[in-house]
């Protein structure tokens with residue numbers, strides 16, 4: 001394994017102009033990134049490390065060890081990371097990149113209970129390098145969920161679990177039964193306070209604004225219930241395909257990848273009751289509590305789809321029944337939300353990408369001035385990027401008394417004074433370093449999510465084909481009747 005220090009700078013501002021940035025955590029830390037060659041690592045986790053480095057939020061002394069089943073040298077891994085950071089436009093200066101890249105290592109040869117590959121040795125070297133007895137070990141398991149159990153056992157078998165923190169990607173389990181088994185195994189090895197079950201949608205800036213805006217603004221607080229809200233849409237269509245991660249995707253599918261995970265957590269963020277105080281712990285308790293009121297999903301109120309051509313992708317079975325699309329109606333049995341459908345939709349290779357949480361408002365009780373356009377008024381949050389919030393209103397077309405048209409009031413969160421938005425993964429990694437688990441899912445919350453999804457998973461409707469670039473199977477339109485899925489183009493800046 002090579003250990004030379006590369007001097008190729010990543011694109012970024014001039015070294016001379018760069019001010020030293022303070023480090024957030026002083027404990028020397030060794031990160032192990034399982035799945036370092038994968039899609040998630042490239043799209044989110046490695047760029048998050050870059051963003052933390054850029055803002056001076058990594059510990060003063062750290063190492064990041066990439067792990068995989070294949071072999072590569074440290075320098076090859078550095079080249080990979082450099083490509084990823086350049087693509088993500090992280091903007092590290094030359095000096096920042098040199099410091100960053102010097103902390104990168106790769107340990108190949110896989111990692112099983114029987115054989116740790118290179119990892120145990122590389123971790124030991126990294127700890128020695130950091131020259132302290134007090135080194136924090138943080139494992140990030142960015143692997144397909146079917147491997148979580150075996151990697152957890154291997155961590156214990158090779159003495160890498162002691163005093164370590166561990167981050168699990170989602171889905172944590174693939175149904176109630178496997179969730180309970182995994183949870184029991186994990187907690188037999190790691191104490192709960194060192195387990196971080198990530199759901200990066202909870203770390204998004206705009207997701208956090210759901211409760212902040214709601215509870216700090218009377219105009220939102222007052223309408224946040226069944227008397228004023230006719231329906232809530234949590235709509236996450238994607239143009240993205242899955243050909244680069246077919247193995248993972250074919251064993252997962254849209255329902256597990258997005259709906260049982262991100263969308264139910266975001267739904268809980270929308271639906272929660274006022275937390276007892278403004279602490280992160282109270283927020284987490286409120287999220288868990290409302291999940292208990294979610295009604296188990298009915299397969300009759302769900303549509304699954306599979307994009308045409310999916311079975312031709314390398315790594316996908318010829319007769320795959322995996323869903324690349326799901327739309328479903330979920331109900332909450334409590335006083336605030338009785339009778340309000342929560343409409344969840346997501347899928348791959350659809351017409352458009354967006355991530356919208358939309359409260360569809362009931363029409364005003366007064367007669368109004370003019371003929372209202374059919375589009376309902378809404379309060380909508382775009383979770384993508386740094387996030388936007390919009391209210392769509394009905395207004396009079398200027399110069400045309402009585403001619404009513406929809407308009408929108410838009411807030412771009414990054415335009416707020418002194419805004420310093422962090423990508424979700426960077427923000428959550430910072431929380432892992434600080435030991436703050438408030439924006440992570442808990443076993444209690446996940447147990448409820450699996451309970452809610454159980455009838456749908458046990459009785460999956462057949463997947464209906466849809467054309468790439470479409471909005472999914474026709475039948476999914478019915479789920480959102482009478483309003484239809486609201487596109488909210490005006491939300492994107």
Ligand SMILES: NC(=O)C1=CN([C@@H]2O[C@H](COP(=O)(O)OP(=O)(O)OC[C@H]3O[C@@H](n4cnc5c(N)ncnc54)[C@H](OP(=O)(O)O)[C@@H]3O)[C@@H](O)[C@H]2O)C=CC1
Pocket residue numbers: 034035036037038039040041043044067068069070141142143144145147169170171200244245246247248249257
């Ligand atoms: N991709 C994304 O956008 C997101 C993914 N996630 C989650 O991240 C996790 C990983 O997803 P993603 O990166 O997309 O998946 P990938 O298919 O890209 O897999 C990640 C890496 O895991 C290793 N791997 C694959 N199969 C196995 C196996 N059977 N045993 C051991 N290692 C294996 C491979 O590395 P190697 O060949 O080097 O061993 C691969 O590069 C999943 O839990 C997913 O839900 C979460 C949010 C977003």
Ligand SMILES: O=C1O[C@H](COP(=O)(O)O)[C@@H](O)[C@H](O)[C@H]1O
Pocket residue numbers: 200238240257258355384
């Ligand atoms: O967890 C996942 O999320 C991504 C979408 O995340 P975002 O950060 O782009 O908002 C999704 O594409 C992927 O399939 C899924 O595993």
